Each structure stands twice: as structure tokens, then as C-alpha cells.
Amino acid sequence: MINPELRTVNVTRYVTPLREGGSLPAIVEADDGFLYVLKFRGAGQGVKALIAEIIGGELARALGLKMPEIVYANLDDSFSKTEPDEEIQDLLKASVGLNLAVHYLSGAITFDPIVTTIDAKTASKIVWLDCLLTNVDRTARNTNMLMWHKELWLIDHGASLYFHHNWENWESQSLRPFAQVKDHVLLAQATELEAINTEAKAIITPKLIKQILSIIPDEWLENREESAEEVRNVYAKFLENRISISDLLVKEANHARQTNI
Known part of the structure; x- marks a missing residue:
């Protein structure tokens, strides 16, 4: 069964980038205490990649396939101010606002x-x-x-x-x-x-x-x-x-x- 709506969380801590991803997603912590893989709206493909994530992920869930929970994730502008890596800093600046995240499957x-x-x-x-x-x-x-x-x-x-x-x-x-x-x-x-x-x-x-x-x-x-x-x-x-x-x-x-x- 698909989610009738997605939960919204607020990013509280930027943990580490996942550099194997072409769009430089990151592991973050949110205000619900969980870790997520954050997909940035400011990455190369922009919100279109996030739209595809929702459609693909929720169709998979509807077919009975296992998908981590998808949530909306608010990112404020404070993170870019303390990030020393210029590439990540630019990504954070471009992604202030509503992004997409999926539950991080620790140990997978x-x-x-x-x-x-x-x-x-x-x-x-x-x-x-x-x-x-x-x-x-x-x-x-x-x-x-x-x-x-x-x-x-x-x-x-x-x-x-x-x-x-x-x-x-x-x-x-x-x-x-x-x-x-x-x-x-x-x-x-x-x-x-x-x-x-x-x-x-x-x-x-x-x-x-x-x-x-x-x-x-x-x-x-x-x-x-x-x-x-x-x-x-x-x-x-x-x-x-x-x-x-x-x-x-x-x-x-x-x-x-x-x-x-």
C-alpha cells in the first residue's frame, strides 16, 4: 500500500556525503531521531530526480516490493555556513527548502x-x-x-x-x-x-x-x-x-x- 501522503522531517545534522552517488546525496539526521539518505533538490537533475524517486518508489511499494520510507526533508541555510567543502557548500545552498529523503538502512x-x-x-x-x-x-x-x-x-x-x-x-x-x-x-x-x-x-x-x-x-x-x-x-x-x-x-x-x- 502506498503512503497517502509523505511525512515531513527537518534536517538537524549533516552526517556525511555519499560520494558514490552521482548527485552527491548525504546521510543526515532529522528531528525525529532517524538517519536518512537525503536527495538534494539542488543536485544536477534537480527536482525531476526527486519526482522520479516518489513515483518509482511508491509504485514499487504498491506492487509489494520493499522500499525504505520516503519523506520530505526541510533543509535550512545554516548547514552551508559551516561546511568547509566548497562543492558540498554550493549543493547545500542550492537545496535550502524542501528536499526528499529515504530511511537509511543501517548495515545494509x-x-x-x-x-x-x-x-x-x-x-x-x-x-x-x-x-x-x-x-x-x-x-x-x-x-x-x-x-x-x-x-x-x-x-x-x-x-x-x-x-x-x-x-x-x-x-x-x-x-x-x-x-x-x-x-x-x-x-x-x-x-x-x-x-x-x-x-x-x-x-x-x-x-x-x-x-x-x-x-x-x-x-x-x-x-x-x-x-x-x-x-x-x-x-x-x-x-x-x-x-x-x-x-x-x-x-x-x-x-x-x-x-x-
């Missing part, structure tokens, strides 16, 4: 496909979702999955929905196959795509999509030409179009898996 280790085998149903759900989201960032080189308490957890959907970086032709992009599925780290285990396709389409309804989009702040969606509601409608239509071609996406993924065997 990066998923290694050589060490851990994922069951076919879970693998098929993840591959199906990433085809829907056009998520190019779930490869053997960078799995964006963690093992925590012997369970698989998904993280980092910021590279999903890359159509929104070239907004003008969103409709044609929504109806394209997803050739990059051939590089998916779980493709070999995703042998139940047809069954998952039927199950997932019954879960990810227009109503659910609208509910997820409703929790994205207006200020992240508004642009010079369109209102927040108009932008929400584009995201909704994009996802609905992807679902309408899900049979094609499954066929393409199955072909890629059989070709790679």
Missing part, C-alpha cells in the same frame, strides 16, 4: 547477483516495473538494490522517467519499447513476466497513479508553460500509456532474456 549491503539469487516472482516484478518506468539504472554495474536483514530492498529511482528531461515529445516516448531491459541485472531470473503483467495491471490503476501524483508538491511541478496540474496529467498519461503497451514490454524483455541465455 549492496545486492550482489553472484552471491544472492532472487526468486522469479520478485525479479519479474522489478523488471516489469523498471520497463514501465524506463529505469536505466538497475544494471550489474549499479544495481540500486540492497540486502537488509536478508531481504531485498529497492533504492534510487531518480534515473527513471527520463522522458521528463525532454518534455516536448513525451507522448511518443511513452509508447516506445524499452531496449535497455537487456542490461537489467535481474533479467535472467525474471521468468514470470506474463503472470506479473496481469497482476500488476490490476494494481496500478489510473486511480492509484493519480493518488501517487497528488503527493508531489506543486512547487516541484510548475514550469513556465504549464501549471502543476497540467504537468501531473502528463505524468499520469505517460504511465497509463506505458501500461497500455505492457504486453509489448513483456515480450521484449522475454526476448532479451532468451537471447542472453
